[in-house]
Amino acid sequence: MEIFSEMRKSIRELWLLLPIANLVGPTACPVALLVATMAFVYLKARRLQSNTPSSKENSAPRANRMSNSNKNRPPGSWTPSHFTYPPISSYPSEVGNIKPIPYRPFRWGEYHVTMGIRSMPWDEWIELDNQYEAYHRIRAHRIRTRGEGVIRVMPDNTGVVQSGAAAAVELVHELVEYLSRRYPTTFSVTRHSNTTDSTFGWEGAQPIKTITVVPLNVTYDVPLSVEEPGAAVRALEVAALIIQEDLALMVEGLDGKYYFQAGAICVPGFWRMQDKIGLPLDQIHITGDVPRYKEKLEMSMERFFQRMTVDKPVVRNNYFFQVIEPKSETNSIDTNVSIREDKEVDPEELAWSESTNGPEDDFIHGHRKPSRPTPGVADLRLRSERQTLRRLPRSGAIVFTIRTYLTPMEDLGREPGVPGRLASALRGWGRDIGIYKGKERGNWWDALLGYLDACCDEQLAQGVTAEGAGKEHYPL
Numbered sequence: 135m136e137i138f139s140e141m142r143k144s145i146r147e148l149w150l151l152l153p154i155a156n157l158v159g160p161t162a163c164p165v166a167l168l169v170a171t172m173a174f175v176y177l178k179a180r181r182l183q184s185n186t187p188s189s190k191e192n193s194a195p196r197a198n199r200m201s202n203s204n205k206n207r208p209p210g211s212w213t214p215s216h217f218t219y220p221p222i223s224s225y226p227s228e229v230g231n232i233k234p235i236p237y238r239p240f241r242w243g244e245y246h247v248t249m250g251i252r253s254m255p256w257d258e259w260i261e262l263d264n265q266y267e268a269y270h271r272i273r274a275h276r277i278r279t280r281g282e283g284v285i286r287v288m289p290d291n292t293g294v295v296q297s298g299a300a301a302a303v304e305l306v307h308e309l310v311e312y313l314s315r316r317y318p319t320t321f322s323v324t325r326h327s328n329t330t331d332s333t334f335g336w337e338g339a340q341p342i343k344t345i346t347v348v349p350l351n352v353t354y355d356v357p358l359s360v361e362e363p364g365a366a367v368r369a370l371e372v373a374a375l376i377i378q379e380d381l382a383l384m385v386e387g388l389d390g391k392y393y394f395q396a397g398a399i400c401v402p403g404f405w406r407m408q409d410k411i412g413l414p415l416d417q418i419h420i421t422g423d424v425p426r427y428k429e430k431l432e433m434s435m436e437r438f439f440q441r442m443t444v445d446k447p448v449v450r451n452n453y454f455f456q457v458i459e460p461k462s463e464t465n466s467i468d469t470n471v472s473i474r475e476d477k478e479v480d481p482e483e484l485a486w487s488e489s490t491n492g493p494e495d496d497f498i499h500g501h502r503k504p505s506r507p508t509p510g511v512a513d514l515r516l517r518s519e520r521q522t523l524r525r526l527p528r529s530g531a532i533v534f535t536i537r538t539y540l541t542p543m544e545d546l547g548r549e550p551g552v553p554g555r556l557a558s559a560l561r562g563w564g565r566d567i568g569i570y571k572g573k574e575r576g577n578w579w580d581a582l583l584g585y586l587d588a589c590c591d592e593q594l595a596q597g598v599t600a601e602g603a604g605k606e607h608y609p610l
């Protein structure tokens with residue numbers, strides 16, 4: 135118990151630093167978030183175990199507990215398990231009519247370790263909205279121009295960890311089954327005739343053969359056999375193109391560590407998959423300069439991953455800021471065709487935050503581009519992320535989804551209560567964290583706070599909001 139509470143304390147300390155590392159921008163390692171996420175999940179999961187009323191557990195997925203063979207499995211082994219999926223209810227409107235969910239995951243006052251890992255309702259695994267087409271265009275462009283830089287499956291690493299291929303093929307089937315239920319008018323699917331012995335279909339159905347994105351009129355073949363050459367990469371391409379989320383697959387190695395063995399990381403903004411793929415979590419975090427990871431966190435991370443069950447997915451949110459190129463510069467014609475295309479397809483720098491990090495191809499982790507003069511508020515974006523985590527029943531791999539929402543700061547300034555709450559949260563970081571997050575570099579900190587305060591004063595004067603409002607709606 136002593137050891138555990140010590141660990142909990144150090145996890146807290148770490149948490150204090152991590153989200154800030156992301157706010158800083160250029161040094162951000164979102165995979166470090168993954169560890170932070172896990173740390174938190176681990177604590178929360180323990181709390182849930184003791185607190186969750188059993189009635190709630192029963193109404194949750196009709197799930198099987200981790201079968202004994204998996205519970206006591208040797209590291210790196212997994213017995214495919216049967217999972218009875220909970221019913222997925224269809225979303226009550228068309229994707230084109232769904233507004234992006236306005237996650238505003240910051241709280242009033244001092245920065246606390248209350249980053250809100252919640253258990254994930256199965257209906258909400260994947261969130262689509264009216265940005266679908268724009269994201270699809272950006273993601274397709276990234277796959278076309280960056281290939282292995284954004285979609286990659288690692289082979290077997292003999293004696294260490296298996297390939298991510300089986301997990302990749304399983305994942306695309308999980309997605310198409312889910313999407314066809316959740317957004318039934320957006321996706322239409324065809325199934326194999328019943329000659330396959332695949333178990334990918336939910337509820338005993340034959341596996342899905344093709345999926346059509348109705349509003350885009352595009353149809354993708356869903357790879358069925360991992361034996362077919364290229365099937366796993368193709369599976370991840372299809373997965374990346376039918377949703378707005380990025381995807382990372384973590385596979386347990388013979389040493390019990392979790393390796394980043396496959397990914398579709400199309401719009402990471404601040405990190406590159408090529409720098410992290412194939413690494414175990416500890417290396418990802420050590421290369422991400424996560425303080426004290428080795429001494430303090432490694433054991434709890436591994437344990438959380440090892441114990442995660444198929445029936446208990448989780449979700450969390452976080453946020454940071456990015457600067458984009460002022461519109462006048464964006465409009466200037468770049469003579470380099472590929473750069474020009476990137477900017478045309480993705481003017482908000484969703485895929486890669488070049489204005490903060492410099493060119494993606496020259497990126498070296500931790501090296502920041504000299505900051506340019508004070509950006510205007512018009513060029514500031516809130517970059518908020520929603521992350522989910524679940525274990526796949528057949529391969530046992532853990533899927534990490536990352537959905538990014540970009541919101542102009544000027545839109546945030548008009549939302550009732552939001553500027554005041556964000557300003558309070560920023561001030562709540564305290565001096566050390568303020569220094570760490572780089573108040574001195576660039577002048578956006580002052581510009582942002584000044585703007586938020588002005589918006590807040592105006593809202594208070596107009597009675598749009600009350601002092602301290604918005605405490606109860608985390609993460610919105």
Ligand SMILES: *[C@@H]1O[C@H](CO)[C@@H](O)[C@H](O)[C@H]1NC(C)=O
Nearest residue numbers: 325326327328329338339340
């Ligand atoms: C599978 O085959 C059986 C017998 O031929 C048939 O009755 C059933 O409708 C088929 N199911 C599907 C999904 O094609």
Ligand SMILES: *[C@@H]1O[C@H](CO)[C@@H](O)[C@H](O)[C@H]1NC(C)=O
Nearest residue numbers: 346347348349350351352353
């Ligand atoms: C959808 O695409 C197909 C070709 O892939 C084309 O034949 C068909 O006319 C298109 N339908 C619509 C409604 O655009």
Ligand SMILES: *[C@@H]1O[C@H](CO)[C@@H](O)[C@H](O)[C@H]1NC(C)=O
Nearest residue numbers: 469470471472473493494495
């Ligand atoms: C255009 O920019 C890309 C990315 O920076 C670079 O790889 C390429 O060589 C450039 N092309 C030309 C013709 O300069």
